[in-house]
Amino acid sequence: MSQKQQDNKKQITINDVAKEAGVSKTTVSRYLGKQYDSLAEDTRKKIEEAIKILDYKPNRMASGLKGGRSYLIGMVVADITNPFTVSILHAAEILCRSKGYSLMVCNTNNDPKVEREYIFMLQSHRIDGLIINTTGKNNQFLLDMAKQRTSVVLVDRKIPELGFDTIGIDNMTPTMEAVQFLLKQDYERIAFFSEPVDGISTRHERLTAFQSVLKAHDHPSQNDIYEVSLNKADDLKKQLECFLNDTRNAKRAIFSANGVVSLNLIKESKARGLKIPEDLSIIGFDDLDWSEIITPPLTTIAQPTEDIGRTAIERVFERIEGDTSPPKEILLSARLKLRGSTH
Amino acid sequence: MSQKQQDNKKQITINDVAKEAGVSKTTVSRYLGKQYDSLAEDTRKKIEEAIKILDYKPNRMASGLKGGRSYLIGMVVADITNPFTVSILHAAEILCRSKGYSLMVCNTNNDPKVEREYIFMLQSHRIDGLIINTTGKNNQFLLDMAKQRTSVVLVDRKIPELGFDTIGIDNMTPTMEAVQFLLKQDYERIAFFSEPVDGISTRHERLTAFQSVLKAHDHPSQNDIYEVSLNKADDLKKQLECFLNDTRNAKRAIFSANGVVSLNLIKESKARGLKIPEDLSIIGFDDLDWSEIITPPLTTIAQPTEDIGRTAIERVFERIEGDTSPPKEILLSARLKLRGSTH
DNA sequence: TTGTAAGCGTTATCAC
DNA sequence: GTGATAACGCTTACAA
Numbered sequence: 250m251s252q253k254q255q256d257n258k259k260q261i262t263i264n265d266v267a268k269e270a271g272v273s274k275t276t277v278s279r280y281l282g283k284q285y286d287s288l289a290e291d292t293r294k295k296i297e298e299a300i301k302i303l304d305y306k307p308n309r310m311a312s313g314l315k316g317g318r319s320y321l322i323g324m325v326v327a328d329i330t331n332p333f334t335v336s337i338l339h340a341a342e343i344l345c346r347s348k349g350y351s352l353m354v355c356n357t358n359n360d361p362k363v364e365r366e367y368i369f370m371l372q373s374h375r376i377d378g379l380i381i382n383t384t385g386k387n388n389q390f391l392l393d394m395a396k397q398r399t400s401v402v403l404v405d406r407k408i409p410e411l412g413f414d415t416i417g418i419d420n421m422t423p424t425m426e427a428v429q430f431l432l433k434q435d436y437e438r439i440a441f442f443s444e445p446v447d448g449i450s451t452r453h454e455r456l457t458a459f460q461s462v463l464k465a466h467d468h469p470s471q472n473d474i475y476e477v478s479l480n481k482a483d484d485l486k487k488q489l490e491c492f493l494n495d496t497r498n499a500k501r502a503i504f505s506a507n508g509v510v511s512l513n514l515i516k517e518s519k520a521r522g523l524k525i526p527e528d529l530s531i532i533g534f535d536d537l538d539w540s541e542i543i544t545p546p547l548t549t550i551a552q553p554t555e556d557i558g559r560t561a562i563e564r565v566f567e568r569i570e571g572d573t574s575p576p577k578e579i580l581l582s583a584r585l586k587l588r589g590s591t592h
Numbered sequence: 593m594s595q596k597q598q599d600n601k602k603q604i605t606i607n608d609v610a611k612e613a614g615v616s617k618t619t620v621s622r623y624l625g626k627q628y629d630s631l632a633e634d635t636r637k638k639i640e641e642a643i644k645i646l647d648y649k650p651n652r653m654a655s656g657l658k659g660g661r662s663y664l665i666g667m668v669v670a671d672i673t674n675p676f677t678v679s680i681l682h683a684a685e686i687l688c689r690s691k692g693y694s695l696m697v698c699n700t701n702n703d704p705k706v707e708r709e710y711i712f713m714l715q716s717h718r719i720d721g722l723i724i725n726t727t728g729k730n731n732q733f734l735l736d737m738a739k740q741r742t743s744v745v746l747v748d749r750k751i752p753e754l755g756f757d758t759i760g761i762d763n764m765t766p767t768m769e770a771v772q773f774l775l776k777q778d779y780e781r782i783a784f785f786s787e788p789v790d791g792i793s794t795r796h797e798r799l800t801a802f803q804s805v806l807k808a809h810d811h812p813s814q815n816d817i818y819e820v821s822l823n824k825a826d827d828l829k830k831q832l833e834c835f836l837n838d839t840r841n842a843k844r845a846i847f848s849a850n851g852v853v854s855l856n857l858i859k860e861s862k863a864r865g866l867k868i869p870e871d872l873s874i875i876g877f878d879d880l881d882w883s884e885i886i887t888p889p890l891t892t893i894a895q896p897t898e899d900i901g902r903t904a905i906e907r908v909f910e911r912i913e914g915d916t917s918p919p920k921e922i923l924l925s926a927r928l929k930l931r932g933s934t935h
Numbered sequence: 936t937t938g939t940a941a942g943c944g945t946t947a948t949c950a951c
Numbered sequence: 952g953t954g955a956t957a958a959c960g961c962t963t964a965c966a967a
Binding site for chain 4: 603605606607617618621622624625650651652653654655656657658659660
Binding site: 260304306307308309310311313314319320321329330332335336338339342343346349351352353354355356363366367369370371372373374375393397398512515516519537538539541542543544 | 603673675681682697715717740882
């Protein structure tokens with residue numbers, strides 16, 4: 250059996266349904282638009298039946314072209330291999346489906362060029378809404394998009410000047426709390442490990458909070474800042490080495506700005522035979538699956554990822570449904586979870 | 593500033609471009625279709641410029657309606673929170689973009705009703721191709737879909753009767769290898785832990801391989817089969833307890849049929865204060881991020897997830913581009929990685 | 936090399 | 952309640 254449809258019978262259309270039901274296509278269209286009160290009980294049933302018999306599926310490209318909605322939501326994420334991202338996506342997807350929308354998922358791998366490519370692609374599909382965890386390097390294109398007919402909502406990374414709805418977390422509070430905790434435990438050196446900050450608000454906020462606490466305490470680690478590129482082999486390894494060499498015999502800790510960085514730090518620490526927390530303590534953003542099954546369990550800052558996803562998509566729908574109020578910035582709270590990777 | 597477009601200026605269309613460039617829209621359409629050889633160098637430039645000036649974005653709903661293709665690929669997955677799934681998705685996404693297609697990601701959470709809903713939705717969007725990790729409970733709908741214009745490719749879970757291209761792995765070989773390894777280490781009891789098999793080929797194959805080896809060795813564990821529902825609280829906990837009670841003082845191991853099950857088994861083992869591998873050994877399908885950072889590192893069977901995703905999308909595109917050869921079943925190989933969680 | 940015109944499957948505006 | 956008919960923005964014969 251050949252997989253291709255030999256009898257490439259053309260699509261069933263609203264016309265076929267109309268003929269089968271013995272009505273005009275306008276009437277069928279009314280049925281599809283659920284305008285039941287302008288339909289005789291009887292015709293409605295005939296149409297219903299015709300649809301079932303013919304196995305008719307309305308064509309969204311056609312209806313989208315004519316009137317309005319594409320019923321498509323774009324979701325542009327920076328790193329889909331990061332569980333943080335997936336969790337947001339997961340929550341968004343559920344709500345999306347319940348509203349009859351579909352999600353187009355686009356992974357930029359933090360590359361502005363890829364992001365731009367996707368933005369154009371999504372525009373071509375005339376998506377109704379966009380949720381984006383942006384590189385921040387395509388602001389003008391996002392503004393253009395919004396000027397057309399697409400509701401844009403920023404997640405995670407904020408760019409206030411754009412005037413978009415934004416769903417993120419308060420990064421300052423838990424970061425400060427974490428650093429203060431470390432200070433109370435008398436850590437002599439504390440490093441901040443992050444992927445390159447590069448104008449990304451989340452990273453910037455975490456860094457700022459980190460530094461401000463140290464500064465307030467006049468702590469020697471104010472410049473123990475390490476920006477690592479995870480896709481450059483050995484970069485993290487070298488920088489970790491650097492910190493370790495610089496802090497022999499000191500009671501030391503690392504504050505890791507996200508879960509993927511934490512994972513790699515732990516891998517590398519294991520490889521070097523370091524004992525956690527004796528030789529090196531670790532505290533990291535993102536509470537992942539494995540955080541509590543490693544030895545010792547990892548002290549983390551848990552973000553309400555599902556809430557972020559849900560809230561973002563809710564905001565998109567509010568816009569789609571006509572809300573024209575000023576842009577909102579919604580900040581959710583993250584929570585410090587103390588575990589064994591810190592004394 | 594209000595976010596809504598006050599000057600809801602209508603979309604720029606091919607007509608506007610034609611006017612701006614001083615040519616007919618047919619000519620512009622030719623340009624868009626890259627039929628450059630039937631275009632004068634000069635007109636081509638004019639069109640190019642007009643497009644830039646107007647910031648024109650072709651409307652895919654319109655072109656799709658007329659010409660056939662939607663440039664949409666559906667990706668229906670059973671569990672997006674499983675990193676196995678994400679990895680496949682990740683690979684598919686990259687290729688998709690490079691071909692100018694977009695991915696519509698649909699998570700069924702293993703629920704046939706949700707799956708059906710998504711299938712209809714995707715049909716309405718007239719997707720060109722579908723990659724599906726199916727529940728197996730909507731076969732007729734999948735066949736219908738293929739009969740229309742959608743190329744369907746099965747990933748991970750096989751259903752030979754449907755005659756679809758299928759990308760999966762050889763589950764038998766590594767499972768047998770794993771069990772044989774355990775037997776060589778003289779495990780007295782070996783349990784098989786899996787989410788409910790329920791006709792799902794991957795799970796079934798793993799189970800069959802598991803049992804066949806034990807049978808061949810006349811091993812006492814042939815019936816140590818545990819099917820757990822991860823969304824039912826405590827189900828795994830109880831079943832694990834059951835196995836443990838039944839095997840006091842025996843040298844015992846668990847073969848876990850996927851990474852999420854492994855994770856939960858490890859969590860529960862930790863909670864009970866069990867030492868791995870002394871009190872209980874674990875060997876599990878799926879080599880995840882955290883497999884090697886836990887203590888002891890987990891012995892796993894690593895699936896070539898990126899290859900699966902890439903191969904699946906390649907197959908879809910071959911079909912879309914007109915391949916009508918008989919359906920292929922492509923089996924990739926998984927690899928046993930021995931680590932400390934087994935002696 | 937370019938243009939005219941028909942049509943893709945809908946919805947919306949009229950009229951009956 | 953229902954039905955012609957004209958868009959929506961594009962592609963594709965067919966002409967020129």
